[in-house]
Structure formats: structure tokens, C-alpha cells
Amino acid sequence: MGDSPMFFSEGFRARNWEFIFGVLPVSGEKDHGTGSSDLNPVSHHVHRSRDEQYIIDLVTPTCDPQLIPFEGQIFPTLELGVKFYEEYADAAGFETRLSTPKKAEDGTMLYRYVLCNRAGLKPKKKIPSNTKGNEPKKQRQTVSIRVDCMARIVLRHAGNRGYRVNTFDEHHTHNMVPEGQRHLMNSKRNVNYIHQMMMLTGMKANIGPMKTFRFYKELVGGYDDVGCTAQDFKNYGRDLRAFSDGVDARILVDNFRDKQESCPGFKFSFDTFEDTTLKRLFWVDDCSIKNFKLYGDAVSYDATYRTNKYKLIFTPFTGRDNHGRCITFGAALISNEDVESYSWVFSKFVESMGAHPLILITDQDPAMRKAIENVLPNTSHRLCMWHILMKFAEKLPNHLMKDSELKEKFNNIVWPDLVEPSVFEEKWHCLMDEYDLDGNRCPP
Structure with missing residues (x-):
């Protein structure tokens, strides 16, 4: 891997981009591309981003040809076109997001851009100065997944025919999600009714979301079969608490009223x-x-x-x-x-x-x-x-507190399931006389 000190406009080192995304600086260095595979063919492309120019390895995903859109393809409605591209993205191993649309004056959608969710770059924020001095104010460091990916589809309004694929770019600037990790993609994750009931049951038993998630994982056979992540369990629990906040007592009373009507x-x-x-x-x-x-x-x-x-x-x-x-x-x-x-x-x-x-x-x-x-x-x-037993330490002398024989006799008198009052009184007074406890305020 090269040791070029060149920085991109976002402040990242070229060598880090090369390692993570297969990006190489244009400086005559040896090509250190990430290589190609049968699933993700790689090609090189000179790409310009803002004020920098660099070579980037483009990844072309492969999947069922029937799922790949093409320019000129017609969809009866815009929703069908967006759904078709999302299904293609699921099969290829990437996620999508909707960009700002273009509309006509009458509200008709003229263009709809559906992008790879890693399109664009993280905007560069202005660091405010500290009010107490000239030192920059500390800010929370956040990680962005955007790598200026160019994959997208543009759906254009085609009159009565519906929407036509005006532009389709299938090249990505990053690798696809591996097959074994695609169940963690946002499009694959879904907190369904079974998850919700599992979370609700756990909350009733005062069991946290992480323990509930691990228990559900064991029930279904593994992480791949859960259908969502532990963070999804946490988020649902948070939303459920926020929903019931301030009205939970009313919910309880209403449940009691419903129970009273049925019983x-x-x-x-x-x-x-x-x-x-x-x-x-x-x-x-x-x-x-x-x-x-x-x-x-x-x-x-x-x-x-x-x-x-x-x-x-x-x-x-x-x-x-x-x-x-x-x-x-x-x-x-x-x-x-x-x-x-x-x-x-x-x-x-x-x-x-x-x-x-x-x-x-x-x-x-x-x-x-x-x-x-x-x-x-x-x-x-x-x-x-x-x-009463908690008071014994205050009422009895220290040497009697350590007497195991006294404890055994006391338990035989106090703890039997069935005993007549007269028998209890007789045994109790005998115990008091034996250990000379009549003068102590030991409760009979």
C-alpha cells in the first residue's frame, strides 16, 4: 500500500480510502486496487469530486438479469418503478434512498431520483469557536457511510405511459454487502408482530431488550433468523415507553374495567x-x-x-x-x-x-x-x-446469640405447623427458665 500523504477535500488520507473503498490517488503510484471477484467485478475510473481528482475502483454488482433495470424501461406508476429498483438493490447487496424530486407546477412528479444510500459526501461543517477563547469548540465525532457512490436510477414522467427509466448507473464506489450479512440491511430488518409481543412480554417480566433479543435468538435458531438487530429491539422498547408515558395509569384502569365487564x-x-x-x-x-x-x-x-x-x-x-x-x-x-x-x-x-x-x-x-x-x-x-427475629440481636446477650442449641430449641417451639396454645406456652416458659431469660424483654 502506498505512503502518499495526499489528503482529500474531506480531510481523509488517500491510503485510508484505498484500504476501505479501493480508492487510489492520481500520482503515478502503483495500482493497489482491491481486486475483482466473480460477484463484484471491478473496473477503474477517474473520478472528480469537488476540487480533487483520483482513481476509484468501480464495483458492478451481479444478480438475476430479470431484476436489473435498463434505460427505456416503462413502469405504469412511479411506486412500481421505485419498488423494482429496491428489489434489485436487495438482490445486489446495497441499500437505497430517495433524493429530492422535481415536480411540475400542477404537482406532477417529473423526475424521481433513487440513489445508493452511500451517494454523496458528508458535508463539511464549520467549527464554531469557543466563547471563552479562540480555541475550536469540541464537537461530537460522527462517522459517515457516504463515499460519493454514483449508482442511481432516474425515473422520468412519460405521460400516459407512466414513468420511464431515463438514467441507470449500476457502478458503485464500494463493495456490496456480503451474502452472510444481508439480513442486517435496513431493508431486510423488520420488527414484526412476533418481535413486538416478545418485547412486550419481556417488559412485563422486567427483562431488558438485550436479554429478550438473546432469548429470541435461541428460540429461532440463530442471529440470521431473528429478522432484526438488538438495536431494533432497544428502539422498539424506547418507542413503547414513550407511547405509554403519562397514560400508563389510564391504560391500567381501562384494562381493569374491561376485565370487570367480562368477569x-x-x-x-x-x-x-x-x-x-x-x-x-x-x-x-x-x-x-x-x-x-x-x-x-x-x-x-x-x-x-x-x-x-x-x-x-x-x-x-x-x-x-x-x-x-x-x-x-x-x-x-x-x-x-x-x-x-x-x-x-x-x-x-x-x-x-x-x-x-x-x-x-x-x-x-x-x-x-x-x-x-x-x-x-x-x-x-x-x-x-x-x-420479631430481627429484634433478637438487641434483646439477647451476645453469648446466647452464638448458642446453636438455643437456636435449635427456639425453632422447634416457634416454627411447627400445628401446635396448641397451651403446649406452646408451656414450652416457651420452660425455655425462658432454662436460659434465665425472664428478666429480658424477649417477646413471647
Whole structure:
């Protein structure tokens, strides 16, 4: 490869153009063309661009002769002519773009230019000076794919006959896209309904676009069969979020209303702020109501789920059936952990179930305790065992915290599935006496 220091008008070295696009400077150097192949025959051409002159290797793509347009060819409509050239470009291995058309005074399209998408050159921008000094202002560096390609077709209006191919130039200043990479061309990429549903399902499960793309790739058997790129998955997810931004709460409420129409046993209630943003939401279905009537003696209410992007707290009502499996009695979304929000949720729960639970297990939130006293005065309030165990480090001496025998005896007393109150009390007091814990404020 030559070492000529000559620069083009765009500021690129000739040697770089030679390596990437097969361009050689006109300086009597040895021809270092990229060579030719059966698929992309190469010919040399002296090309002038702006104020520079250089030799360029022209590539002529080959494909099915029936797909190659020719000068004088007639198309009934302009759309058919453009589509024919785009199909030829797909088969040849390059992409197209539409240039500025020429129209008559009555709006009739006189000329339509369809170019290779690498036609022209990147315009040279003026670098603004820094306001603090004379140094040039830093700008973002962008890469252009344009290499002054001359391939194009010009469709001219031919009266009642339609449009005629006035000019057809099949020579390119760059190589064609290899056969194994043509599925990545813009014309081949398409985010279809299956892709959209895959993305939507992933977003519902809080799975990002990249993981969704890789999972879909494994489903279809490889990247060549996906039909689009990972960036297309990202762009669709971005557009979907932008579409639902500001109206997602309304979409949720509308979905609940549709579900209520199709399922009369489904119930929900919601409240909003003055600016119509969602404040709190509660919902139950007929299955949850039936479960509560059968297994609703003891209900757990958990308000520790706060990982969603809307900063709403997910608070489910859960319990256990006769087989020890967890079941859901209802759920709510709240924006604030205050007495008003908890009182609203508890009142909607009692209204939907038609009865209050005998026992309600929660954490030690003071606002929640106050709401239970106001709305559920006949319900026994108990604290969650997990929160009780968290207090052991404060209540027990350090040497007992490391006693494995004490932990084993404690677990045998506290965690059995079925135990009579009198048996529990007897074992508990025996444990307190054995380790002399009566004087400590260890919760029984």
C-alpha cells in the first residue's frame, strides 16, 4: 500500500480510502486496487469530486438479469418503478434512498431520483469557536457511510405511459454487502408482530431488550433468523415507553374495567391526586374472594415491595390453604405509607370480602397499626415473625446469640405447623427458665 500523504477535500488520507473503498490517488503510484471477484467485478475510473481528482475502483454488482433495470424501461406508476429498483438493490447487496424530486407546477412528479444510500459526501461543517477563547469548540465525532457512490436510477414522467427509466448507473464506489450479512440491511430488518409481543412480554417480566433479543435468538435458531438487530429491539422498547408515558395509569384502569365487564366477580377501586396521577389502587377477583371465605382466618399484609419504576408500593394480602400453599386474597398499589392510605386499602378489602379477617399479620409500621385500629377494630393484630427475629440481636446477650442449641430449641417451639396454645406456652416458659431469660424483654 502506498505512503502518499495526499489528503482529500474531506480531510481523509488517500491510503485510508484505498484500504476501505479501493480508492487510489492520481500520482503515478502503483495500482493497489482491491481486486475483482466473480460477484463484484471491478473496473477503474477517474473520478472528480469537488476540487480533487483520483482513481476509484468501480464495483458492478451481479444478480438475476430479470431484476436489473435498463434505460427505456416503462413502469405504469412511479411506486412500481421505485419498488423494482429496491428489489434489485436487495438482490445486489446495497441499500437505497430517495433524493429530492422535481415536480411540475400542477404537482406532477417529473423526475424521481433513487440513489445508493452511500451517494454523496458528508458535508463539511464549520467549527464554531469557543466563547471563552479562540480555541475550536469540541464537537461530537460522527462517522459517515457516504463515499460519493454514483449508482442511481432516474425515473422520468412519460405521460400516459407512466414513468420511464431515463438514467441507470449500476457502478458503485464500494463493495456490496456480503451474502452472510444481508439480513442486517435496513431493508431486510423488520420488527414484526412476533418481535413486538416478545418485547412486550419481556417488559412485563422486567427483562431488558438485550436479554429478550438473546432469548429470541435461541428460540429461532440463530442471529440470521431473528429478522432484526438488538438495536431494533432497544428502539422498539424506547418507542413503547414513550407511547405509554403519562397514560400508563389510564391504560391500567381501562384494562381493569374491561376485565370487570367480562368477569363480574372482579372488583377494583382507585384514587387519584389532583393532577389525575394514580394515588392508590386496589383489586381482587372472584377466586381471591372464595379463598378468603375458606382460608381467611389469618391474613398477612406485606408492604415491603417497592422496586417498580413508578415508586408505588405493592402491598398484597396473602394466606395459606390446607396444604400449606401460599394464596392471594387481594393486592393494592399505594403511593404513601401513611394512615390515610392504609385505612383506604383496609376499607376496600373489607368492602370486597364482606367480612374482616380474624388475625392480620403485618410489620411494625406505626401508620399501619393506627389504620388497623380505625378500620379493623375487631381484628387481632400480630407482628410478622421475621420482624420479631430481627429484634433478637438487641434483646439477647451476645453469648446466647452464638448458642446453636438455643437456636435449635427456639425453632422447634416457634416454627411447627400445628401446635396448641397451651403446649406452646408451656414450652416457651420452660425455655425462658432454662436460659434465665425472664428478666429480658424477649417477646413471647
